[in-house]
Structures are given as C-alpha cells and as structure tokens.
Amino acid sequence: MASRNILQLLVMFAIATSAFATLSSTRYYNKVCPKALPTIKAIVKEAVKNETRMAASLLRLHFHDCFVQGCDGSILLDSTATMVSEKEALPNKNSARGFEVIDKIKAKVDEVCGRPVVSCADILAVAARDSVVLLGGSSWDVRLGRKDSTIANATLALFNLPNASLELPSLLQKFEQQGLNAKDLVVLSGGHTLGVSQCRFFRPRIYNDTNINRSYAKKLQGSCPQTVGDGDTNLEDLDSTAKKFDVAYFKDILKNKALLHSDQVLVNNRSTASYVKSYSNDRKAFFNAFGKSMIKMGNIGVLTDDQGEVRSSCRIVNSK
Numbered sequence: 001m002a003s004r005n006i007l008q009l010l011v012m013f014a015i016a017t018s019a020f021a022t023l024s025s026t027r028y029y030n031k032v033c034p035k036a037l038p039t040i041k042a043i044v045k046e047a048v049k050n051e052t053r054m055a056a057s058l059l060r061l062h063f064h065d066c067f068v069q070g071c072d073g074s075i076l077l078d079s080t081a082t083m084v085s086e087k088e089a090l091p092n093k094n095s096a097r098g099f100e101v102i103d104k105i106k107a108k109v110d111e112v113c114g115r116p117v118v119s120c121a122d123i124l125a126v127a128a129r130d131s132v133v134l135l136g137g138s139s140w141d142v143r144l145g146r147k148d149s150t151i152a153n154a155t156l157a158l159f160n161l162p163n164a165s166l167e168l169p170s171l172l173q174k175f176e177q178q179g180l181n182a183k184d185l186v187v188l189s190g191g192h193t194l195g196v197s198q199c200r201f202f203r204p205r206i207y208n209d210t211n212i213n214r215s216y217a218k219k220l221q222g223s224c225p226q227t228v229g230d231g232d233t234n235l236e237d238l239d240s241t242a243k244k245f246d247v248a249y250f251k252d253i254l255k256n257k258a259l260l261h262s263d264q265v266l267v268n269n270r271s272t273a274s275y276v277k278s279y280s281n282d283r284k285a286f287f288n289a290f291g292k293s294m295i296k297m298g299n300i301g302v303l304t305d306d307q308g309e310v311r312s313s314c315r316i317v318n319s320k
C-alpha cells in the first residue's frame, strides 16, 4: 500500500514538473555559443532570399511541431523501423516543408558552436520568428532552452493538427486543447498572411461554400478543378499579399475572400469576428498580439533541463 502511494506521488510529481517546465531567457545560448542565433538568422535569410515562400513554410513547421506533444522538434524525426514519422501524418504529408533548411541550420550551428548545443526545437522557434521579421512582421523575444524529444507521434499529429474544413467550434477546441484561447486562434491564424495552399485543401470551399465572394471563387476554380485528383497540388496564395506579413489576411476575410474554409469561419461568432475586424485595420495591434501568441504557442509542452536531449541530427534521435 505504502509503495503504491509513493508511486502515485512520483507520477503526480512527474506530471506537475513537466506541466511547469519553463523556458530560460533569450540569452540561453549566449555564453555557450554566442554565434548560434546570428547563424540561424543568416541561413533563414539566405533560404528566404532563394525562395520567399520558405519563410511561410518555416513558420508553419514550428506550429506543427508545437501542437504535437509540445515544441520538442518531434516533427523533424524521420520514420524508423519502430516509429512512424509525423511527416507521414495526413496534415503534414506532401505538405509540411522546409526540412532541408532546418538540416542546414543545424549543421552550421553545430559547426560554429563546436558541438551540438542548440536543440532542433529551439531552431524551429527562432527560425519561425526570423522568417516573420524578414517578410515585414515585428520581432518577439524567443525564450530558449527547449530540449528535443526522443519520440514522434504520427497519430497525435493526425488528431491535434487542425484541417481546413473544420468549423469554428472544432478549431476553438483544438486550440483550447493546447491552452490557447479564441484570441490566440484568430491571431495565429493570421500566420496565413504568408504562404500558399494546395488546391486539395481549398477545393470544397470554392465549389460548395456560400460564404465566399463569387468572383474570387470563380477565379480560383480556373486553377483548381472540381474533380478530386485533378490539379490537387496547384498552389494559390493564402491572402492577397502572400509574400508580406501584414493585415491583408483579415481584410480579405471581411470581403469573404479567405482561401481556406477554416479562415472564413473566424467571423462566425461575435467574439472571434471582433478580433478579425479590429486587426483588419490595426497593424500595430496585430503585430503585437502575434508576438504574444507565438510566445504562448512556443511554450506548449516544452521539455527542459534533463528532459529530452539535444539531437545531433534533427532527423534522428541520439544513440545511447
């Protein structure tokens, strides 16, 4: 009986400490590797110069990392004989991208630091911030010290990551599950101010939805045929200024010109609609809120101290 009580206490302690794991300051790597953050920034800059869209892809990678067992770099792990990669899960497969850029950052950072001290999870968080800043957003402080997981969970990726056909209550629920509220949902959906979507994700919207501007739908139908399988991977911009971090995304929603169903439904209730309206004409408020919500998202389920590890390769767990 006594040993069962001790076991229960230990389990409770483990849960409590993991729930309270907090990140260290933005200066976490300053002593051990002062060149770490400038190196990440330089490689992100180079990658975005090569292809503007990469900024969007890197921002999304951090989001897809954080929503699956926390911001622990789990999305970066490749499949093994005993583990299915999150990359194989429906929301990521042939969709999540930027893995080669993360590999390049990791290799260079480890080289300048002289050994692997910067976690893949931290690289994702910093690269997301640097990407937003490069395309015109304002910066936020990324607290550091995330450790990398030793497991991935493709099933959880399927359940936790929202898809574009969801209605507002389900979107709210998926965010609430992560400790994020209605405001965070609207603000972070504002990430769709950057980047593109494949036809297969917005096809139902442009043929079936009624809350879509008619001429906008018609235009999109030109590049995204109704038949499933035709033009599935054709790309369209997520907002009218997809290479610029701005408030056009919110203005577009108010004109019924959101590309994704999940974006348009943000005006379906009074509370979320009021955020959409206020950000549509207040760039400063949106930028400010975006940083705050990104910090909140970046704190989800982080591993710190002796939890997890700093991987040598972001694709593979360290060997024992």
Ligand code: HEM
Binding pocket: 053, 055, 056, 057, 059, 060, 063, 094, 095, 096, 097, 162, 163, 164, 165, 166, 171, 188, 189, 191, 192, 194, 195, 196, 197, 198, 199, 201, 238, 260, 262
């Ligand atoms: C609210 C629920 C969300 C849904 C349903 C959703 C869904 C999607 C879908 C379907 C795509 C297109 C993927 C493709 O074509 O391969 C996409 C792209 C994107 N998403 Fe989301 N997303 C959501 C939230 C977010 C959040 C919170 C962020 C970041 C803070 C984000 C950032 C992005 C970016 C930047 C892209 C463009 C990626 C690129 O061009 O490579 N999304 N999203």
